[in-house]
Amino acid sequence: MATPTFVCANWNPDNTDCSKIGRYSCGNCFLLAYCGPNCQKSHWFLHKTDCRSHLAKKTWNPDWVGENRTPAFVRGGIAVPYGGTRFLWGNIPAFDILRLGSNEGDDYREQLHLLFAASGDLRNVAKTIAQLPNCYKQPVSITMNDRDLDVVARNAIILLIAFVVDDINEAIDCMIHVWYSALIRTSDVIILQNRIHPLIKSVCEKIKNKPTSTILGKTWGFGNHSLRLVLRKPSWDALLSFLKIPEGLTAERANNIRIAATLAESRKDYRDRNLLLQSPSRRIAITRFWKDGLLLPFASPRSDFDEPNPTLFQTIDTWPMHDSANPLDGWSLKDVEDSPSGPATADIYGKLFYHVRAVLRAFIVRLSGIQVSLQLLQMDASDLPNFLKSGSFNRIEVSNISDSGYLGIRRTIDLMVPLLQDPHINPHATLITLFMNAVDENTTAEDRIADIARSLTTKRLHEYLPVKAKPTSMFDPALIKLDFARDFVTSHDHIFDRFVKDFKFAEAGQSNGAAVKERHTVVEKWPFRLKLRPGQSGAEEEFNRLLSGGVSGKERYMEWKRI
Incomplete structure (x- = not known):
C-alpha cells in the first residue's frame, strides 16, 4: 500500500489505532497533521518540545540581546563562510532557461540544444524539461558542465537513478534524498550499490590501464534517452567513492560531523540573525533541518534514515558545504510556499519536499514523451569552446561566472557567444549571464x-x-x-x-x-x-x-x- 501524501504525525506501522492520513493540523504551530484528536494527544509528549519551543514565541530574541554583547557577525564580518567549500545545492532559485512560448514558440519544430556551462546542481535542467510544452516533440540535447567533480558526480548519479529505477515514486524519493538528505535509507543505498555502482565499475575496469591524463567518455542508452559522461581517468576512479559509504562512518558519526558545522557554537549569532528574519514556525522548521539534515515533511518518520549519504560524505571527518547551505535557496520561495502540504500549512521543508517531488515527477514524465541526450562534462568553463561545436546552442546559461571574481563579462562573452546559434538560424538564441556580486x-x-x-x-x-x-x-x-x-x-x-x-x-x-x-x-x-x-x-x-x-x-x- 502506498504511503498517503499527508501522513498523521503519530503514525507508525505498529500503531493500529491510527488511520494514517493527516486531516487536522496542530493549531499552534501548523507544522504537522493528525488523523484525529486521539493521535494528537498520544503524540503530544513528543511534539511539545518543538511546539512550545522558545523559538515559537513572537517575543523570541537572539542570545546576543539577553547577554548584552556585540554579535559575532559584527566582529567577524557579515558574510564570513564557515564549514566546507563545496556548492552542492543551488544558491539561487531555479528557472526555465527555455521559455519556449516566449521565444521560438510552442510550435517550434527544430531540435533544442541547451548548454549549462557552470551548472551547479540539477535544478535548472529539471525545471526546464519539466516546463517544456507538451506539444513540443522534437529531440533535446543538453550539455551540463561544472569544474567540481563532486557536482558532476552527484548530477550523474541522480540522473542515472531517474533512468534505471522503473518505479517512478521510488526513483523520485531516492533522487530527492541523494540530492538533499545527509542520511539516506537502506533502500537508497541498495539502488546506489546494485544499480548505479556496476555501471561505473564497468567503465573503470575497461580504462584501468589508460594513462592518467586521458579524457574518456561513456554513453549509456536508456530507450529513447542517453546519458554521456566525459571525465579524466582519475575522476572516473574517484566516482566510485560517491557510491560507497566511507569505512567506519556510521550514521551517528556522520550526523555529528554535519552538526559540528551547522550548529557550531561559534556560529550561533549567525544562525540567530537568520532566525530573526523568519516566522516563529519557520524558526522551528529550520532548526530541525540544522539538527537532522533530512529533507522531509516535519512529521515524517526518520527511523529509516540510518545510512550516511556517500555522495555528501567523501571522508569520515568532513561535511562538504558551508554551515548556511540550505536546500530552500535553490527554488522559488513563492513556488515552495504555494505547494500544498495538507493541513501542515507552515511546514516549509515539507512544502519544499513536495515541490521538488512535483518538479522531478514532471521531469521524468516529460522525458517519456521526447528523446533526450544528456552530456555531462567536468572542466573549467573557459575550456568548453575546445570541446563544443560553434553556433550550436539555443540557450547558454552560465550562472555567475560573469562576475568579476570569476571569468568576468568580457571573457565570458568571448568564450560563450560563438557557441550560440547564428541569428539567421535562430534569432531567439540567448546567452544568460548572472551577476550576484x-x-x-x-x-x-x-x-x-x-x-x-x-x-x-x-x-x-x-x-x-x-x-x-x-x-x-x-x-x-x-x-x-x-x-x-x-x-x-x-x-x-x-x-x-x-x-x-x-x-x-x-x-x-x-x-x-x-x-x-x-x-x-x-x-x-x-x-x-x-x-x-x-x-x-x-x-x-x-x-x-x-x-x-x-x-x-x-x-x-x-x-x-x-x-
Whole structure:
C-alpha cells in the first residue's frame, strides 16, 4: 500500500489505532497533521518540545540581546563562510532557461540544444524539461558542465537513478534524498550499490590501464534517452567513492560531523540573525533541518534514515558545504510556499519536499514523451569552446561566472557567444549571464551615504518595518532587521548601470558580434526586486518572503544575443 501524501504525525506501522492520513493540523504551530484528536494527544509528549519551543514565541530574541554583547557577525564580518567549500545545492532559485512560448514558440519544430556551462546542481535542467510544452516533440540535447567533480558526480548519479529505477515514486524519493538528505535509507543505498555502482565499475575496469591524463567518455542508452559522461581517468576512479559509504562512518558519526558545522557554537549569532528574519514556525522548521539534515515533511518518520549519504560524505571527518547551505535557496520561495502540504500549512521543508517531488515527477514524465541526450562534462568553463561545436546552442546559461571574481563579462562573452546559434538560424538564441556580486563590489562610500540620506527609501522601509520602540542598542534586533531589509527597498540600477559602463559591456558584445537584449524573454532582469507597493494586496507577504529567503535583492540577470 502506498504511503498517503499527508501522513498523521503519530503514525507508525505498529500503531493500529491510527488511520494514517493527516486531516487536522496542530493549531499552534501548523507544522504537522493528525488523523484525529486521539493521535494528537498520544503524540503530544513528543511534539511539545518543538511546539512550545522558545523559538515559537513572537517575543523570541537572539542570545546576543539577553547577554548584552556585540554579535559575532559584527566582529567577524557579515558574510564570513564557515564549514566546507563545496556548492552542492543551488544558491539561487531555479528557472526555465527555455521559455519556449516566449521565444521560438510552442510550435517550434527544430531540435533544442541547451548548454549549462557552470551548472551547479540539477535544478535548472529539471525545471526546464519539466516546463517544456507538451506539444513540443522534437529531440533535446543538453550539455551540463561544472569544474567540481563532486557536482558532476552527484548530477550523474541522480540522473542515472531517474533512468534505471522503473518505479517512478521510488526513483523520485531516492533522487530527492541523494540530492538533499545527509542520511539516506537502506533502500537508497541498495539502488546506489546494485544499480548505479556496476555501471561505473564497468567503465573503470575497461580504462584501468589508460594513462592518467586521458579524457574518456561513456554513453549509456536508456530507450529513447542517453546519458554521456566525459571525465579524466582519475575522476572516473574517484566516482566510485560517491557510491560507497566511507569505512567506519556510521550514521551517528556522520550526523555529528554535519552538526559540528551547522550548529557550531561559534556560529550561533549567525544562525540567530537568520532566525530573526523568519516566522516563529519557520524558526522551528529550520532548526530541525540544522539538527537532522533530512529533507522531509516535519512529521515524517526518520527511523529509516540510518545510512550516511556517500555522495555528501567523501571522508569520515568532513561535511562538504558551508554551515548556511540550505536546500530552500535553490527554488522559488513563492513556488515552495504555494505547494500544498495538507493541513501542515507552515511546514516549509515539507512544502519544499513536495515541490521538488512535483518538479522531478514532471521531469521524468516529460522525458517519456521526447528523446533526450544528456552530456555531462567536468572542466573549467573557459575550456568548453575546445570541446563544443560553434553556433550550436539555443540557450547558454552560465550562472555567475560573469562576475568579476570569476571569468568576468568580457571573457565570458568571448568564450560563450560563438557557441550560440547564428541569428539567421535562430534569432531567439540567448546567452544568460548572472551577476550576484556586482552591486556590492561596485557600491562606493558615496553611494551608501546617498542611500541613507534618501528619505523616500527610509520612508518605504519603515512602511514595511515600522519602528515600534526605541532601540536598546546599535545591535537591537529591529535595527539588524532594518539593515537587512534596506537592500530590498533600494534601487540598485544606477550602481549596476555604472558597472556596465565602466567594464565596457557594449564593447565586449560588439567585438564578438553580440548585444544585450533590452527586453528579456527568459528571466527577469531583477527577479528578486519588490514588485508591489506597501499597502497593496500581497505586499507584506512579498516583502517577508524576500527577507526570509536566501537572495539579496541585488541579483541581476543579463540576456545576450548574436547580431
